[in-house]
Amino acid sequence: MLRTAARRMQVRGYADAPKGDExxxxxxxxxxxxxxxxxxxxxxxxxxxxxxxxxxxxxxxxxxxxxxxxxxxxxxxxxxxxxxxxxxxxxxxxxxxxxxxxxxxxxxSLDRSAAQEALSKAQSELNSAANEKAKAEALIAVEVAEEVVKAATA
CATH class of the missing domain: 2.60.15.10 (F0F1 ATP synthase delta/epsilon subunit, N-terminal)
Known part of the structure; x- marks a missing residue:
């Protein structure tokens, strides 16, 4: 009895179909x-x-x-x-x-040279981070700057 109830609960539910294909x-x-x-x-x-x-x-x-x-x-x-x-x-x-x-x-609207400068600045902030909080903030800045450079180059 419990197995049957458990199986019913495990049935995958799907989203309701939206109206139209929009x-x-x-x-x-x-x-x-x-x-x-x-x-x-x-x-x-x-x-x-x-x-x-x-x-x-x-x-x-x-x-x-x-x-x-x-x-x-x-x-x-x-x-x-x-x-x-x-x-x-x-x-x-x-x-x-x-x-x-x-x-x-x-x-x-992205400027590749400005993105490169932002990346260099973020990397130097990461290298000089004095504590874990500063390091975490600098890592985020580096990640964002790397993606901006990639996007500006595309």
Whole structure:
């Protein structure tokens, strides 16, 4: 009897199918709103659990963004690439998606030489870190700066 009840509880549940094949994206950062409930085809995001793509009817998800490039594929096929420093992504069961970034900038606005300078500064701060807190903060700055350099070079 208990085994039957346990098996019933272990059955995998799936998200309810959204209405239609549309996915509404809201993407904002402290400095700008990039999309406000705009219907898009696909979103590719960098997260600490790995990079992943999102299509309509994606299983509900909550993830923490790592520094990197978010790619939005609009319905007409146009791709927009935006660098994010960190943040969260939420995929809801109605196929709506919210990307909330700490800081975000379109790739075309990134300055490669400024990114290289920021990386050098972050690396020297890491080398001169006096305590664990300063070291942890410098490691984060290095990680973000490395990803900005990578994105600015792409």
């Amino acid at each position: 996915m509404a994206l809201t993407f904002a950062a402290g400095n700008k709103v990039f999309y406000d409930k705009k219907v898009v085809k696909q979103i590719d995001v960098p997260s600490f659990s790995g990079s992943f793509g999102i299509l309509p009817k994606h299983v509900p998800t909550l993830a923490v963004l790592r520094p990197g490039v978010v790619t939005v594929v609009e319905n007409d096929g146009k791709q927009t690439k935006i660098f994010v420093s960190s943040g969260t992504i939420t995929v809801n069961d109605d196929s709506s998606v919210q990307v909330l970034a700490e800081e975000a900038h379109p790739l075309e």
